[in-house]
Amino acid sequence: MLPYYTLLPLDRQAATPLVQQLSAALIGLCQQGLLPPGTKLPGTRTLAALLHVHRETVAAAFEELAAQGWLTLQPTRAAVVSRHLPEVSAQSLAPVSAGIAARAGFVFPPGPPAPALARPPLLTLDEGSPDGRLAPLAALTRNYRRASQHLAAPAARLGYGDPNGVLRLRQQLARYLRTTRGLVAGPEHIFTTRGSIMGLHLLAQLVVAPGEAVVVAARGYQAAETIFQQAGAQLHRVGLDAQGVVADEVAALCQRQRVRLLYLTPHHHFPTTVTLSAPRRMQLLALAEAHDFIILEDDYDFDYHYDGSPILPLASADRHGRVLYVGSLSKALAPAIRLGYVVAPPDVIAALGPLRRLVDRQGDVLLEEAVAELLAEGEFARHLKRARRHYHQRRDLACQVLRTELAAWLTFTVPAGGLAIWGQFHPAVQLPHLAAHCRQLGLGLSDGAKYALGGTADGSLRLGFASLTPAEWAESIGVLKKALQTLYPA
Ligand SMILES: Cc1ncc(COP(=O)(O)O)c(C=O)c1O
Structure with missing residues (x-):
């Protein structure tokens, strides 16, 4: 008899029900050729004892596999691996479910460049998102x-x-x-x-x-x-x-x-x-x-x-x-x-x-x-009215904080609307360095590459003010100022 206990590992802590785990594992053995067509499986009582599960679990898995065409069930007889399955030569006793391959097994052209989706830090100065909390x-x-x-x-x-x-x-x-x-x-x-x-x-x-x-x-x-x-x-x-x-x-x-x-x-x-x-x-x-x-x-x-x-x-x-x-x-x-x-x-x-x-x-x-x-x-209209009021206040406050805290490094014009301020850093400021340093301090900031003028980044950046409360904005600008003071003392 095959070492079913080893070949059919079941994880009792997993979210996937045991019946589903057992069915998938048995299908894996058929696909690997370890259970060729015509193989008689142990009875439900025997297999349940081997796997330390309830007999009903094994019976339900067998029923499922019979419904999918992998097994043939007959009353009072052993379950048999369907004779209609294609013959597969037995493979090594590798883990039954190896998961999706790490790479495609074929060559294909690269798609369009993908924006980096790094896990955002707790605080992020985005490019002008609304505040989803509103x-x-x-x-x-x-x-x-x-x-x-x-x-x-x-x-x-x-x-x-x-x-x-x-x-x-x-x-x-x-x-x-x-x-x-x-x-x-x-x-x-x-x-x-x-x-x-x-x-x-x-x-x-x-x-x-x-x-x-x-x-x-x-x-x-x-x-x-x-x-x-x-x-x-x-x-x-x-x-x-x-x-x-x-x-x-x-x-x-x-x-x-x-x-x-x-x-x-x-x-x-x-x-x-x-x-x-x-x-x-x-x-x-x-x-x-x-x-x-x-x-x-x-x-x-x-x-x-x-x-x-x-x-x-x-x-x-x-x-x-x-x-x-x-x-x-x-x-x-x-x-x-x-x-x-x-x-x-x-x-x-x-x-x-x-x-x-x-x-x-x-x-x-x-x-x-x-x-x-x-x-x-x-x-919808009531929400927009509320949101506009919040963002108007946030814009005014954001500009005020930028003027008082970052004047040595940043210039900008007050936007008449929208959710972001377009800022220009002093030519000495290297945005990729600044963004990397901010990230170390727990603040997400764009490196400005996506705003490049004719392919050249020039220290310009969108600073989204709408998604942050006044306190969050003050904290974020505080971190940004700290990074600027460290890298480019005024
Ligand atoms: C210029 C511009 N167009 C469109 C969108 C919105 O895209 P979507 O409606 O697919 O979220 C954005 C989002 O930032 C944008 O900046």
């Missing part, structure tokens, strides 16, 4: 429960749905976009996604062909740039100043060559936080018309502005179907709540569904229903 989770959870109950009803059946998104959410988003942004859209103009990154990806796949020119700012949102490059685009960079993207440079480029698409983050340019001025907006819209290019407007943080009314999106002024608009609830609610949307002419929206299906059959229907209700009941 998200209206109680209301969202309640709505999610209601949506589950409703959708579990026989008529709804939790089945496949519209890849464009839940109709009720698109209706509610249309109302919200009209009242907050002057964007006159109906549900037929809206496509919901899992965050704006998915919207950018689908639109790039749809409208950018390999070799076509995509214009981006001298420094911008790297994730979007990688998406365009993956679609085969040639990236062309244009300058940035205190009014945003320099429209004259776009005009000059259009004189030299055909441009397919211009990517903009006009409300608060990422990463510099500058708002694209009204004259530039008009100039860029006119250029798009004259030179037949698309404007892709990524409006990731429109909901946060503190000094007066915001300038409305370019999409709200577009009468010629040239602007594709992408929005997100990552800043309005929280990045972990994956919801974004595309606003575009209906023919573009219609083309997105079949593309989405290739990677994602549809969105999360329960989440979309729950957020639709959040919008409909007014909780």
Whole structure:
């Protein structure tokens, strides 16, 4: 008889039930050829005694294996390994479950560069995330429960749905976009996604062909740039100043060559936080018309502005179907709540569904229903009002602390909105060194590489103020100051 006690190790502390462990281990022995087809297994009583488990455990494992086709069971006879299994020559008595291989057994090209996802220290100065602790989770959870109950009803059946998104959410988003942004859209103009990154990806796949020119700012949102490059685009960079993207440079480029698409983050340019001025907006819209290019407007943080009314999106002024608009609830609610949307002419929206299906059959229907209700009941608007008040106070306080504590090393302009301050360190400061030192002191800080200007990091950094309470901000800046004093005494 095989040494079953050794070959079938069972872990009584593991979360996996013993029946499942035993079934998996027996399958492993069959796969290794140690239990070839036709082998008689010990009776349930004998095996249970050998393994020090209850007989019912062995019987249940045998039943499971018979149901899966690994064993044949007959009343009063020994269980037999199915004769229909392929013959495998016996392998060494290696551990039964070796787990997933450490590396792929084949060669494949590297994917796009992945951002480092180091385990964040307790304190982190991020690049402009909202404070997830303020998200209206109680209301969202309640709505999610209601949506589950409703959708579990026989008529709804939790089945496949519209890849464009839940109709009720698109209706509610249309109302919200009209009242907050002057964007006159109906549900037929809206496509919901899992965050704006998915919207950018689908639109790039749809409208950018390999070799076509995509214009981006001298420094911008790297994730979007990688998406365009993956679609085969040639990236062309244009300058940035205190009014945003320099429209004259776009005009000059259009004189030299055909441009397919211009990517903009006009409300608060990422990463510099500058708002694209009204004259530039008009100039860029006119250029798009004259030179037949698309404007892709990524409006990731429109909901946060503190000094007066915001300038409305370019999409709200577009009468010629040239602007594709992408929005997100990552800043309005929280990045972990994956919801974004595309606003575009209906023919573009219609083309997105079949593309989405290739990677994602549809969105999360329960989440979309729950957020639709959040919008409909007014909780979303109330939350934004509360969050805006908090972030306004946090911005003011954050700027004050930076002025009093870091003036020797950092300059910045107060952002009119958004969730981050764009700061410039003194040229002596080497951000990679500073970030490494801060990490040793328990503070996470970007090394600035992702904000490089034309590939060169220049000591500029986004300092997200919204996700930290005033006390947490003061503590973080205290650590940063300590690191600066050590490395670059003033
Ligand atoms: C410029 C820009 N666009 C979009 C997003 C949001 O992406 P998502 O909606 O996929 O979370 C971010 C997030 O930081 C961003 O900085």
